[in-house]
Amino acid sequence: MTTLTTPRLIVRPFREADLPAFTAYRNDPAVARYQGWALPYPAEAAQAMLSGRALGEDGWVQRAVTLPDGTLLGDVALNTHGPQAELGVTLATHAQGRGYAHEALTALIAHAFAVLGLHRLHAGIDPRNEPVTRLLTRLHFRHEGTHIQSYWHRGEWTDEATYALLRSEWTHDPTQDLH
Template sequence: MTTLHTPRLALRPLTPDDLPHVLAYRNDPEVARYQGWPLPATPDSVAGLVSDAPLGAPGWVQRAITLTGGELVGDVGLNTQGPQAEVGVTLARHAQGHGYAREALHALVTHAFTDLGLHRIHASIDPRNTPVAALLTRLGFRHEGTSLQSYLHRGEWTDDALYAVLASEWTA
């Protein structure tokens, strides 16, 4: 199984030992506010994040985001569908604002284009999540459009903003 490394992070497969930490940050209301999983997250729902599937396998494949000292600070996922994929990232509240999401997504997208040979990567976000919109823009994703009130999220009709980048744009 692929582990990706950056100067400060390792993106490695999640293990059963990680699940109490994942459950804690995924149930933090500030962390979960714009995320799509049902609340409360349960031990069974996060257990499905543990997988020996390689990055690039069809469907969502999650990786733990750990600091070089080993502390789990979040997770990142790649949902591959043929030559395209969706990315997502979640960080524990104490880990936000340190550039970890940018570093993790940069490593994941670079791997997806360079090693997996994917053509297009996209992210679907709630446009009220302005820090993530800014992050995607800084990474070179373009805002491709917003579907108004397109899905029911925790009892509220919610907009969906789509961001994407092509392999040719990433390597340029």
């Protein structure tokens, strides 16, 4: 199964040994604030990370983001539906603010466009989630619009902003080539 390597990171399938750290950061209220998963994070949802599904298969497929020494930093994901996919990204608090999400997603986006041949990538975010807004903007995603109070989330009506990038808009950065 595909492993993506970047200058500082390894983006690989989840292993059983990742699950305690994975469950711990998914249960961190600061990490979960703008995410849709149930709290406490269900054990069966953690087990599902070991599904063995390949990136590009229909539905959500997650990958662990790790340092070369194996330390789990977070996860990235593709929710593929035909020639399009939704992106997901989560870092443990200790791993944020170091450019790791940008580096992991740069590799995942290159894989999605250059290897899987997808047409469009998109993400739906809460506009109050400033770190992910900055991240998607730095990755050249366009803000396509915002649905106001369009879903009920953690006790309140919540806005959803859609960001997207077409393969035809994607600028391949050779300094971020996969190794």
